[in-house]
Amino acid sequence: MKYLRVLILALSALSATGCIEIIDDLTLNMDGTGTFKYNINLSSSKVKINSILALDSLDGKRVPSIGEIKQKINRLNEQLKSESGISNVSLTADYTNYVFKFSCDFASLAELQSAIKTIALSENSGKAIPELDHKWLIFSGTQLNRSVPEITIKKSKEIKSADRLLLKEGSYTSITRFELEIVKFDNDQAKVSANKKAIMLRTDPYSLTQNPSQLDNTIYLKKSE
Amino acid sequence: MKIVLTIISLLAFIGVNAQQSEDLVPQEAASVFSINNINLLQKVSLDQLVQYEFMEEVQQELFDGSTSGKTIKDSGIDFDQKLNIFMGQADDYLVSGMTFGIVNKDQLFEVFDDFEPIESNYEGVEFYSSYFNRIAIKGNLGILYRVLPTGNRVDDLTDSIWYAQGNGYQWDDRYYEDEYYYDEEYEGWTREESLIEFTEEMETEENTTTPIDEEDNLPEAADDPTIKTYYELRDSVEMTLQNEFMNAFCENIFVKGNVLTKSSPEFKNQLNSQSEGTFFIDNSKNLKTNHDFAFMIRKYPSLYDRINELYTGNTMSGEIHINDNSIDMNLETKYSEKLGSVYKEMTNSKFDKSVLKYIPEDNQSFFTYNVDLRKAYQEAFNVILPIFTESESREFSTLGLTIELLDEFMNKDALFDSYKGSMFGSFNGIKKVQTTKIIWDYDDETFDYIEKEVGAEEDMPIFVFGFSTDRHDIPEKIMKHLCKHMNTFHNMGDYYMVDNAILNASPLYIINKNGLFIYTNDESLAKNNSDGYGKNAISKKQVKKGMKGGAVYLHADLSKAIAELPKEIFNGREKEMIDVFRGKSGSLELSSSKSTKSGTSFNLSYQFEGEYDNSGTYILDLINSMYVISK
Numbered sequence: 001m002k003y004l005r006v007l008i009l010a011l012s013a014l015s016a017t018g019c020i021e022i023i024d025d026l027t028l029n030m031d032g033t034g035t036f037k038y039n040i041n042l043s044s045s046k047v048k049i050n051s052i053l054a055l056d057s058l059d060g061k062r063v064p065s066i067g068e069i070k071q072k073i074n075r076l077n078e079q080l081k082s083e084s085g086i087s088n089v090s091l092t093a094d095y096t097n098y099v100f101k102f103s104c105d106f107a108s109l110a111e112l113q114s115a116i117k118t119i120a121l122s123e124n125s126g127k128a129i130p131e132l133d134h135k136w137l138i139f140s141g142t143q144l145n146r147s148v149p150e151i152t153i154k155k156s157k158e159i160k161s162a163d164r165l166l167l168k169e170g171s172y173t174s175i176t177r178f179e180l181e182i183v184k185f186d187n188d189q190a191k192v193s194a195n196k197k198a199i200m201l202r203t204d205p206y207s208l209t210q211n212p213s214q215l216d217n218t219i220y221l222k223k224s225e
Numbered sequence: 226m227k228i229v230l231t232i233i234s235l236l237a238f239i240g241v242n243a244q245q246s247e248d249l250v251p252q253e254a255a256s257v258f259s260i261n262n263i264n265l266l267q268k269v270s271l272d273q274l275v276q277y278e279f280m281e282e283v284q285q286e287l288f289d290g291s292t293s294g295k296t297i298k299d300s301g302i303d304f305d306q307k308l309n310i311f312m313g314q315a316d317d318y319l320v321s322g323m324t325f326g327i328v329n330k331d332q333l334f335e336v337f338d339d340f341e342p343i344e345s346n347y348e349g350v351e352f353y354s355s356y357f358n359r360i361a362i363k364g365n366l367g368i369l370y371r372v373l374p375t376g377n378r379v380d381d382l383t384d385s386i387w388y389a390q391g392n393g394y395q396w397d398d399r400y401y402e403d404e405y406y407y408d409e410e411y412e413g414w415t416r417e418e419s420l421i422e423f424t425e426e427m428e429t430e431e432n433t434t435t436p437i438d439e440e441d442n443l444p445e446a447a448d449d450p451t452i453k454t455y456y457e458l459r460d461s462v463e464m465t466l467q468n469e470f471m472n473a474f475c476e477n478i479f480v481k482g483n484v485l486t487k488s489s490p491e492f493k494n495q496l497n498s499q500s501e502g503t504f505f506i507d508n509s510k511n512l513k514t515n516h517d518f519a520f521m522i523r524k525y526p527s528l529y530d531r532i533n534e535l536y537t538g539n540t541m542s543g544e545i546h547i548n549d550n551s552i553d554m555n556l557e558t559k560y561s562e563k564l565g566s567v568y569k570e571m572t573n574s575k576f577d578k579s580v581l582k583y584i585p586e587d588n589q590s591f592f593t594y595n596v597d598l599r600k601a602y603q604e605a606f607n608v609i610l611p612i613f614t615e616s617e618s619r620e621f622s623t624l625g626l627t628i629e630l631l632d633e634f635m636n637k638d639a640l641f642d643s644y645k646g647s648m649f650g651s652f653n654g655i656k657k658v659q660t661t662k663i664i665w666d667y668d669d670e671t672f673d674y675i676e677k678e679v680g681a682e683e684d685m686p687i688f689v690f691g692f693s694t695d696r697h698d699i700p701e702k703i704m705k706h707l708c709k710h711m712n713t714f715h716n717m718g719d720y721y722m723v724d725n726a727i728l729n730a731s732p733l734y735i736i737n738k739n740g741l742f743i744y745t746n747d748e749s750l751a752k753n754n755s756d757g758y759g760k761n762a763i764s765k766k767q768v769k770k771g772m773k774g775g776a777v778y779l780h781a782d783l784s785k786a787i788a789e790l791p792k793e794i795f796n797g798r799e800k801e802m803i804d805v806f807r808g809k810s811g812s813l814e815l816s817s818s819k820s821t822k823s824g825t826s827f828n829l830s831y832q833f834e835g836e837y838d839n840s841g842t843y844i845l846d847l848i849n850s851m852y853v854i855s856k
Contacts, residue, residue: 039665041663043681044681044683046728047658048683051728054728094663097678177672195670197671
C-alpha cells in the first residue's frame with residue numbers, strides 16, 4: 001500500500017505542469033510613501049504541490065511540511081514588521097488553493113528596498129549579496145524608474161533549465177499605481193488603465209528568466225498643479 | 226604410448242585442478258555477484274564501470290585518472306575467467322572485494338596504479354597495498370579486498386583498554402548541546418546546510434586572528450605525547466585489529482583453503498551455470514552476523530538457536546540470461562523446511578478470478594498477489610509460536626502466551642474472511658480530472674483585481690487497488706459509520722465517495738461488491754462500471770501465468786509506465802532499480818512458482834524490441850541492482 005501511494009504521488013508530481021501566477025503591485029503616493037503587494041497563485045498546480053508535499057524528498061532535497069512553511073512565513077512576517085519605515089505588514093496564505101498574498105505600507109521607496117535587502121540577507125545567513133545593492137525603484141517626483149531586482153535575475157538563473165521550461169505556463173504581472181495621471185512610458189509592452197493612473201506589464205515567468213529587462217520601465221507623470 | 230598417456234593424464238589433472246577466479250571467493254562472503262561472460266563487458270569503459278555501486282570499494286583508487294580512456298579490455302583482466310564481486314561479514318570484521326583472472330599484470334597495475342608491492346608471508350602469493358585496499362595475486366588469479374573490523378568490536382576493545390587505564394567516561398555531554406548538532410526538525414535545515422555552515426564558520430575562524438575558544442568542544446591532543454587520547458587509542462586499536470583480521474582472512478584463503486566453493490555446495494553448484502551472470506546471497510549468514518542478536522545469543526541461547534534454525538539454509542541464487550530480444554532473471558529462494566511450510570501454506574490458494582474484471586485491458590501495469598492468510602497464519606502459529614512459548618525468556622514466553630490467548634478469543638473466520646490476503650492493483654495511465662483554481666480578474670478602469678474560483682483540469686494518475694473479501698458486511702459497517710459521522714464520506718448506492726481524498730483535489734471511490742473491496746480514483750469505474758470493465762477488462766489469457774503460478778504476478782508496459790516515473794523522488798537505491806529499465810521500451814513480467822517446503826522460484830523477464838548496442842551495460846545494471854538490494 002505504501003508503494004502504491006508513492007507511485008501515485010510520484011506520477012502526480014511529474015504529470016502536472018508547473019503553473020504559477022505572480023502579481024507585483026506597487027502603489028506610489030506623491031510624497032514617496034506607498035503600498036507594495038506581492039501575490040503568488042499556485043492554485044492551478046495544487047495537485048502537483050500536494051503530491052510534492054506528501055513526499056519526504058524531491059531531487060535529493062528534503063520537502064518541508066506545511067507546518068514548517070507556516071513557521072517560515074510567520075517569521076518573515078515578524079521580521080518585516082520590525083523593519084524601519086515598514087508598516088501594516090500582512091502575509092496571508094491559503095493552503096487549500098496555495099495562494100499567498102503579501103502586502104505592506106512603506107514610508108519611502110528607499111526604506112522598502114532596504115527592508116527587502118535586510119530580509120534577503122537574513123535568509124542568506126548574513127552573507128553579502130552584491131546584487132542587493134542594485135536600486136530597482138527610483139522616484140524623482142514625476143518620474144519612476146522600475147526594473148527587476150538583480151537578485152531575482154541571479155536566482156532565476158539558478159533554476160534548472162528543465163524546470164525553467166515549466167514556467168512558460170505561468171504569468172507575471174507588474175502593476176504600478178499613482179495618484180497622478182501617467183503621461184508617457186518607455187516600455188511599449190506596457191498598458192495603461194482607463195483612468196490613466198495605473199500601468200501594467202505582463203509576461204510569463206519563463207520569458208522573464210530569459211530576458212529580465214523586459215519589465216524595465218520609466219514612467220512619466222503629469223506634473224501636479 | 227606410456228608417455229602420451231602420462232601427458233594426457235597430467236593435462237587432465239591440471240584441467241581439473243586449475244584454480245579459477247571463483248576459488249578465491251572467501252568463505253565469509255554472504256553475497257557474490259559473478260559475471261560469467263565478461264566478454265560482454267569489452268565495450269564498457271572503465272570510467273563507466275567504476276561508476277557502479279558494486280565498485281565503490283575501489284573507487285578511491287580508480288577515480289584518479291588511471292582509468293581515463295580505457296576499457297576493461299585494457300585492464301589486464303582475463304576474459305576467460307569470471308569476475309566475482311563479493312561482500313560479507315565474519316563475527317568481528319567486514320569483507321568486500323572482487324576476484325578475477327589476470328592475463329597481463331603490467332596492464333593491471335597501470336589501472337591500479339596506487340598499489341605498491343608489500344612483503345608476503347605466503348609462498349606463491351604476491352601482495353600489493355594501497356591506502357584503502359589490498360590485492361593478492363596467486364598464479365594468474367587476483368583478489369582485490371578490503372577487511373575492516375566492525376565498529377562494535379573496535380569500541381568494545383577500546384573501552385576495555387581505556388577504562389583499564391583508569392580513565393573516566395570518554396564522551397563529552399556538551400557535544401549534544403552543541404548548536405551545530407544536527408537536528409532534522411530545526412527550522413527545516415538539512416544536514417548538508419548545517420555542515421556547510423559549520424565548515425564555513427570554521428574556515429572563517431581560521432582566517433581571522435580571533436583565537437578559537439579554549440573550551441571549544443574539540444578533541445585535544447594529550448599533554449604527554451606518550452599518553453593517547455580516547456580517539457588516538459581507538460585509531461590504534463582499529464589499525465591493530467585490521468591487521469589481525471587481514472591476516473586471518475588471508476590465512477583462511479591461502480593456507481587453510483577455506484573458500485566459499487568449499488563451504489557452500491549451493492554456491493559451487495551455481496558456478497556451473499552457463500548464464501551471463503549469477504548472484505548468490507546467503508541470508509542466514511546475515512542473521513548470524515547481525516549484532517542486533519548479540520544480546521539474545523548471550524542471554525537466551527536456546528531461543529537464538531531456534532530462530533537460527535528457522536533461517537538456516539535461507540539463500541537466494543539467480544541467473545541472468547541475455548538473449549536476442551529479452552533479458553531473463555531466474556531467482557531461486559531456499560529456506561528451512563519449517564519456514565518453507567509456512568510459505569507453502571500461504572501460496573496454496575486459488576487465484577481469485579473476480580479481480581480480472583477490474584483490471585482494464587489498456588492498463589499500463591498491474592499486479593496480482595494471491596495468498597491464503599488463514600492457512601499461513603495457522604502454519605505460522607504451529608511453527609513459530611513454540612519458539613516463544615518454550616523460550617527460557619520470560620518476556621518471549623509471555624508474548625507467546627498472549628498470542629495463544631488472542632488465538633483462542635479471536636474470531637478467525639470473521640478476520641480472515643474479511644481480509645483473505647489476496648490483492649491486486651493496476652495503474653491505468655494519466656487522465657484529466659476536474660478540480661478548481663483561483664484566477665485574478667482585472668478591472669480595465671483601475672487594474673484592480675478580484676479573486677474568482679473557476680473550474681480547472683489537472684492530470685492525475687488513475688489507479689485501481691483492491692483486496693478479496695468474503696465478508697462484505699464487515700467493511701460495509703465501517704463505511705456506513707463513516708458516512709454517518711464524516712461529511713466527506715458519501716454513500717452513493719453502488720459505491721462510496723470520499724471528497725478530495727486524492728491529493729486534496731479529487732475524490733476517492735470505494736466499491737464493496739463482487740467479492741472485492743476496491744479503492745479507485747477512476748470516476749467512470751465507480752459511476753458506470755462498478756461491476757467491472759466488462760469487455761474492456763483484461764482477458765484470462767493475459768494473466769495465464771499469474772493464474773497458474775504462485776503468489777506474485779506483475780506485468781508492466783515499460784514504454785508507457787516506467788518512462789513516466791519521476792527520477793527525482795527516488796533515493797539512490799531505488800533509482801538503481803528503475804534506471805535498469807528506463808528508456809528501454811518493452812514489457813516486464815515478474816512471476817513466481819507455487820512455494821514448496823524448500824523454496825520458491827521467481828522469474829523476471831524483460832522483453833524488448835530492436836537490438837541493444839551494448840549488452841554489457843544491461844548485465845552491469847542488473848548486477849548492480851541486486852548488489853544494492855542485498856546491501
